[in-house]
Amino acid sequence: MIYPLTTQAQLFAAVRANEPQLLEELLDRWHGGPVDRLLDRERCTLATLAAELGHTDILRTLRSRGFALDIPDDRGWTPAHAAALAGQTDAITTLQALGVDLARATHFGVTPAHLAAQCNHPGVIRALGAAGVDLSTPDALQRLPAHYAAQYGCVDAIQALGAAGASLDAMDVQGHRPVHLAARYGHDGVIRALAIFGTNLQATDRPGNTPIEVAHRAGHTHTVALLRDLISGPAASLMPWQQVRSRAGAEGGSGPSSRLPPTGPSH
Structure with a gap:
């Protein structure tokens, strides 16, 4: 029935x-x-x-x-x-x-911007930024949207956050910076995007580890090689982050995805 x-x-x-x-x-x-x-x-x-x-x-x-x-x-x-x-x-x-x-947080401090970053939705991030939402608001563990994007390998989200002027370098409550999370999980594309926006690739986390050391301990030899190349390579291999932000704004916030340096060491 x-x-x-x-x-x-x-x-x-x-x-x-x-x-x-x-x-x-x-x-x-x-x-x-x-x-x-x-x-x-x-x-x-x-x-x-x-x-x-x-x-x-x-x-x-x-x-x-x-x-x-x-x-x-x-x-x-x-x-x-x-x-x-x-x-x-x-x-x-x-x-x-x-x-x-649009900035209301859950009991754990998670905002819509955190979820958009975690799920790699740059259009949502741009819309939130255009609405005046602070894209650098931390959750209860002091994790920014950039931490979420870096941990989950969300390159487009990192580009959108960087183009909007969001913080990409802060430590969370455990002392992790976004670049350290990207190194830990072997997300080379995120590391290249962070480098474009001026992230210090030799910054230390709270215990004093550099991204190279974090990547090495995690067994990501490709990430170690990339970090060494980006740190020691010619400055011309990266577009200045200020120029990327201004161009992204002029192009409607589309981000610098087409200008990322190629994967792996440059020669």
């Missing part, structure tokens, strides 16, 4: 199907509790689901019905977090236009 969907299930189905008119009709028939706090099986609210899917018309409909678009779901994420994680740049700009705080 097939049972009809409950009104709550129909609400979430309308959001998934991107049907704002149907959503309006269902909201008119809703007689339960606060609808903006309803959760689906994945513990999402209607607004976080709409943001994750990039359904901007649904977000506008919810706002027109008086919904608060900054209420966290059971994961602690607001719609801005969901949009950043999924790379939904249009949802981010829509939320900004609707007056949503």
Whole structure:
């Protein structure tokens, strides 16, 4: 026997199907509790689901019905977090236009910028920066968005952060800098991007280790070779980071991806 969907299930189905008119009709028939706090099986609210899917018309409909678009779901994420994680740049700009705080953090201090950096969504990072969000805000462990991007090998995110003027050198609570995390995990592309933006490749972490020493201990011989080449190679092998930032701004913040030096040692 097939049972009809409950009104709550129909609400979430309308959001998934991107049907704002149907959503309006269902909201008119809703007689339960606060609808903006309803959760689906994945513990999402209607607004976080709409943001994750990039359904901007649904977000506008919810706002027109008086919904608060900054209420966290059971994961602690607001719609801005969901949009950043999924790379939904249009949802981010829509939320900004609707007056949503794009810098709100979870209980662990994680902001939408952290999630965009971790998932390598440069468009979201640029949208957050254009909205005036501080892209150097630390989480509870003093990790910046740059730490997230460096650990997960997100070159495009590092470029977007650097072009926006975000900090790329700070230490987290464990004494790690982004360049040390990139060295630890063998992310050569991140190291080249950090070098372009003027990161000190010989900086030490809190215990006194350089990126080369970190890469060596992790067994990343290719990263050790790259770091040595970048440190000792001719200055002309890297474009000055100030020039990269100015050009990136003139080109709409597209970043210097096409100007990265080639992988491996230069000759």
